[in-house]
Amino acid sequence: MNKPSDVQLEFATPQGAYSAAFDKNTSVHDVIQQVRTALQLPSDAAFELWFGDKRLEPETRPLNSFHLPNPAKVTLLATGSGV
Amino acid sequence: MTITAASLVIQPELQALQEVAKERGWLFRQETEHEFVLGLGCGTEQFFLRVDLTDYRATPAAWHWYNPQTNALDQSQDTPRGGTFFHPSGVICAPWNRLAYQSVNPKGPHGDWDIRGNWVAHANTGGTRTLVAMALRIDHELQLNFAGRLA
Numbered sequence: 001m002n003k004p005s006d007v008q009l010e011f012a013t014p015q016g017a018y019s020a021a022f023d024k025n026t027s028v029h030d031v032i033q034q035v036r037t038a039l040q041l042p043s044d045a046a047f048e049l050w051f052g053d054k055r056l057e058p059e060t061r062p063l064n065s066f067h068l069p070n071p072a073k074v075t076l077l078a079t080g081s082g083v
Numbered sequence: 084m085t086i087t088a089a090s091l092v093i094q095p096e097l098q099a100l101q102e103v104a105k106e107r108g109w110l111f112r113q114e115t116e117h118e119f120v121l122g123l124g125c126g127t128e129q130f131f132l133r134v135d136l137t138d139y140r141a142t143p144a145a146w147h148w149y150n151p152q153t154n155a156l157d158q159s160q161d162t163p164r165g166g167t168f169f170h171p172s173g174v175i176c177a178p179w180n181r182l183a184y185q186s187v188n189p190k191g192p193h194g195d196w197d198i199r200g201n202w203v204a205h206a207n208t209g210g211t212r213t214l215v216a217m218a219l220r221i222d223h224e225l226q227l228n229f230a231g232r233l234a
Contacts, residue, residue, distance in 0.1 A: 014216035015099055016100070016103055016215055046209065075219055075223070080208050080209030082177050083192075
């Protein structure tokens with residue numbers, strides 16, 4: 001059960017849809033790490049967290065500092081370049 | 084449907100893509116065992132991709148821009164431009180797109196990439212190693228970098 005201080009995030013990830021609750025003080029970096037672990041994403045790849053057209057950065061910032069809706073639909077975007 | 088080694092690899096990725104498509108309101112339609120259509124919105128614009136998974140993952144998938152009314156592939160009016168992924172040649176320029184390889188597609192920008200190489204390990208692939216990751220990247224580029232149609 002979610003605590004009142006939790007933020008529910010509904011992710012689109014490279015492995016599909018994923019949903020989890022995080023304490024509002026969790027940093028974006030830690031959110032990415034927890035999802036990476038839960039979904040066994042490749043350890044040698046980098047990912048960014050986006051809410052719509054806004055990247056959640058710097059990743060040291062906690063979730064509550066971004067004033068996201070609750071729940072929030074976010075995207076875990078794999079890095080890579082177009083050339 | 085016959086279960087093949089290829090379908091065992093592809094089906095979990097297609098299921099994951101279908102999940103995300105449903106959640107994001109994208110059109111997803113599997114046409115054959117090795118082909119699907121994806122529809123993405125961009126403001127008031129709609130774009131469609133027809134993706135050929137022949138020999139995927141040994142070789143990258145082929146991400147064609149598609150017109151569902153005419154069934155035409157890779158026409159300028161159905162192709163977005165903008166950013167670094169939507170190349171002026173009309174090809175999504177990334178190692179995970181077979182069409183970016185000039186040895187496969189004359190319009191492919193990259194004569195320097197080897198289609199027999201390991202696209203997953205290519206530096207420009209980064210973490211974009213699944214069909215969902217590729218679709219998310221294309222959608223992301225449409226939302227952030229769309230600058231109109233090629234024609």
